Amino acid sequence: MVALHHYLILSAVIFAIGVIGVLIRRNLIVVLMSIELMLNAVNLTFIAFSRYLGSADGQVSVFFVMAVAAAEAVIGLAIIISVFRHRQSLDPQEMQLLKW
Amino acid sequence: MVSPEPSSVAYDLLRWMPLIPLLASGFNLFFGRALGKQTAGALAAAAVGASFALACYVFWQLPAHGIWRDTVYTWIESGSFQVALSFQVDALTAVMLLIVTGIGFLIHLYSLGYMAHDEDRVRFFVYLNLFIFFMLLLVMGDNLLILFVGWEGVGLCSYLLIGFWHHDHNNTIAGNKAFIVNRIGDFGFILGIFVLVTELGRQGIWTLDFVELQQHVKMLEPATITLITVLLFVGAAGKSAQLPLFVWLPDAMAGPTPVSALIHAATMVTAGVYMTARLHFLFILAPATLALIAVIGAATAFFAATIALTQNDIKKVLAYSTVSQLGYMFLAVGVGAFGTAIFHVFTHAFFKACLFLGSGSVIHALGGEQDMRKMGGLKGFMPVTYWTYLVATLAIAGVPFTAGFFSKDLILWQTFSHGATGLWSIGLITAGMTTFYMFRQLFMVFHGECRVDAHAKAHLHESPAVMTLPLMILAAGSIFSGWLGAPEYLWGSRWEHWLEPVLGVSEVHHDSVSTEMIITLLTLGVVVSGFLLAFVNYRKTGAQTGSQAGGGLFYQISFNKFYVDEFYDLAIVRPFTALASFFARIIDPWVIDGTVNGVATTARRFSNIWRYLQTGNVQHYAAMFLTGALALLAYFLGQL
């Protein structure tokens, strides 16, 4: 039978993969995607807990996470668009005007 | 805080007495100019008149042994320690109420005329009403804290009013002087309050309420009480211009004359006396303090009188005479005759206010001239002022059947019968000097040939009715107010009985009427001699008035006020400023700023190193963030 910590470990792995994406990708859109991936890993833990503890709250919080994710994606993409307009690039490592 | 006294009843009319002047003050402050200057003044006077009417009502309604209380709300509440904003009226307060509001009302009327030509008299009336408010707070407060608030408030108003004509730098300096000297006194005062509260609190009684204090002070051991009373007396000395803190009062004459009359003669300066009377239950437990007070009172009386002998400024003379009269009051307090002290406060309020207002009327007529050497022969020009002035002079000199006669002789008799013969003799001589300088002033101002310069003489005139009416009322008061406290061999005193519920059974020894009369006759003799001296020297005032240039050593010392100001300047002010400039030049720039700047520089150095962590690359930040998170997670993992 599948125990709770199977799901937890799975989500941990997915989360870590998302972190890799955030850290190393040099394309803002992909970075944003990786963030979505991390959010999904968290959602997975929520759902697993709500299933194994038999409470609805986990699913409700997933609902809210989705709302936040949608907002975050929309705003992020809007920012990306306006950035891309100013400097024809999506590379986060070229956007360092705020360094020392 | 309901008092255990059976006869203490709630009576919430009281709060209006201080409130009305406050409201008037605030209204004038904001809308006074829109209202028109004359109207603003009238409003202010009306407000004080209203609280005067209230005071009279309360005075008549008040039962002989009653205390009326009006608790507005609980101001401070900390555990069992509770201070309410609440007023009380008993016999003592009732008297003070009459003085403050009554004299205050008259002086407001007078000011309508006196300040008629001043530009911003709206501000003047705002201050004046504010003063009345604080004074009422002082005398009506039923606990030390409210009394202290009033105490500070009147100090503030006095400062504001002394510096009222702030265009002249000297006035502001005088204001500062008064304020600072009062600070010294108030420091002692509040220290006294602290000690009192903490000591009682150690006994488990957390209160500032007078009635409760009166019940509980017995708990304290005498040494503590002495300490407390001495500290409180420092405050009183500051406020009531006793040695060595009297120096501010003469300079306070820089303010407008009505202010001098109201604040610096009739009401505020007597606050110290009121406070001691209010806390008499403390003071009578500390005989040492009482002795100290008596000595200082007598000394002040004598000392100020000697200075007053030679002054040429009409208001300075009155100022020093005020100081010396206050000395009398504290002499009375010192010999434990609180009722008598208050009695003298009462009478003195009348004639000293009358004198000040009279001098004010003279100054007004002369267009601001204050030097008596440039006056003389004004009798003809301003009869009303002259006659009222004469009456007041007789009263302060203590001519029989005037107010001063009764009160001053009562003080002297109390002193004598208290056994303090030395103090009594000093008081006696002072009485003589009082007569001398007062009549000297009278002659120099009103008699002899007129030395007024032509320009001022052109429009020399009697003051308008609004100014002379208060003069007449006060003159009448300075005769009849004393009759309340006549000695036994006359119709006897009703005063003592009135104050008995508050101050306890009076300690006046009426044992030997003969001795009392002998003492009185002795005093009269001194007074008459003083008068004759003045009469001989100053009747037809000529050369002598200008002759302060010569004169003996004693004359010089007296004329220069014993060099007290110079001494203070040398002994206190200069070292203080020197210390201050030392701190300003050495400590502040080098030590303080050095430390602060040093910290800043170090921070900048370090941040110059660390700032290279800020690569501006989001992913680097994320990596650092993740590293930190990893460290934390690893730590918790170790915990598991």
Add this chain to the structure above:
Amino acid sequence: MAGKDLTPPATQGVARPLENPIQWFHAASSVVSGKWQCRSMDMASVIFYLLATLLVISSLLVVFLRNVVHCAMALVTALLIVAVLFVTLHAPMVGILQVMVYAGAIMVLFLFVIMFLNPVELERRRGVWWGFGTILAVMLACVLTPMFIIDESPANPLAATESFGSPEMLAKSLFNEFVLPFEIASVLLLVAIIGAVVLAKREH
């Protein structure tokens, strides 16, 4: 008159459970494990491990593919797999929402932006930094994983009622105890919409 008596016996008949894919999984699992004697793991485990493997692979593709559109498609796949996981966990409602919101809306938005900007050049990669980031993330996984292997983690899910994860259940807790967060979330979305319009608008 009608309508009340129309609820058929079918709805609580034996046929009812099998109409629900969740029961379908478990029925199928029992069948299979009954047929082929696989002692080691039952059908549910098989399904879980299958989905887990696919999920990990697609996530890795999201991160390591070089073409943005390929990344997006991989992400869509991952999201759908997560949705299926939700369904197997008795959260059909959330699963459907996952498909609608993520796969249906958010990812389409991503694709829309990708085509709108159409970034032609594939991104250059920088070896050191890639290695470093990867190592960090692997460490993260290594730290997280043991934290989750706890003894008291429930081995078996509780017996779920028919209504568990149903829209009714979700709605009940959403509109009773979580009504304030719900409203706040709606405001958040409104703000996000306006903000996006303002940001992405080409200023004249």
Add this chain to the structure above:
Amino acid sequence: MIVDLAIITVKAALVLFMVLNLAGILGWIERKGSALIQDRIGANRASIFGFAGLGLVNTLIADPLKFLTKEDFIPPAGDKFLHMLAPCMALFPALVTFAVIPFGDVLHLGDRVINLQVAHLNVGILYVFAMGSLGVYGIVIGAWASNNKFSLLGGVRGSAQMISYEIAMGLSVIGVLMIYGTLELQEIVRGQATLIGALLPSWLSFMHPLIGWLPAWGIFLQPLAFLLFFTAAVAETKRIPFDLPEGESELVAGYHVEYSGGKFLMFFAGEFAEIVTVAGLVTTLFFGGWQIPYLLRDGFHFPWGGQWLLPQIAVVFLQVGAFTVKVFFFCWLQILLRWTVPRFRYDQVMRLGWKMLLPLALMNIVVTALWIVAWQ
């Protein structure tokens, strides 16, 4: 247990078969219909012995054969994998949507009670929308994979248009859901068996003789919702008047310029499958699904008294038949629309979606909610 699985499989296969064939038939009907409208003869080549009436039959075979035998062209600079994947993604959602659409009431076989619906999901309608929202990928990916500026434009247009209209579509249905109080389509259909008379509030009882005899179908309870839903659904199918993604006159053929042969067939079939799905949804939500007025499980019961009892199997056949007829009707309605209405301009499409349908749908929701709060 095995039997249950078998039954489900059979139901799924049956539905799939029906939908795909319907799509094929619609291909022929569209040709003939357009010819009818445009006063042409239309498809008449695929005839057997000159008897074109059988054209229907062999069109079903001829069309796929024709497509499958054509060359499958893949643009060299394109993305081969996604180019192959896109048509599947276009066809798949249209087919699976039918899983939750009930095509009949329960069928009694022996002691077994079979619900005539592939999947009985308590999230039913949401499942429909989820699948519908997946339909975008076919276009977008296809457009991007075939490296062609026209198709890219078509893809961008398509994604924007579909996202916009999904919102209006979803909101327009909510009124219906509130009325019937469930998300599950079978329940919705069963809810439509009652008569309006049973729903009338007391103060409207005087209307009873007028409308009381009407069945409580969505069209009567939510007419506005029907209009909105149908419009949005037609827009979702990307057919004229909403065929901006593939507008021939502007973008040669939009997102499937570069498609040919079997892959194009899949796009083609996907489009017709979508038509069928839309028809099925409209039928289910607004026209009582498999309901026939006054037909209950044991026969007809007329509100004006009198009844006509039928055997259960006959009832089932009547229901399925009714459902099929209704679906056919709405497919035909869409084809009619496609050949009679001119194409919008793109900004008009957007304005219609965002400034007309969306506010109207919201208004409908509010009004319905108020009605429900007031009278139930």
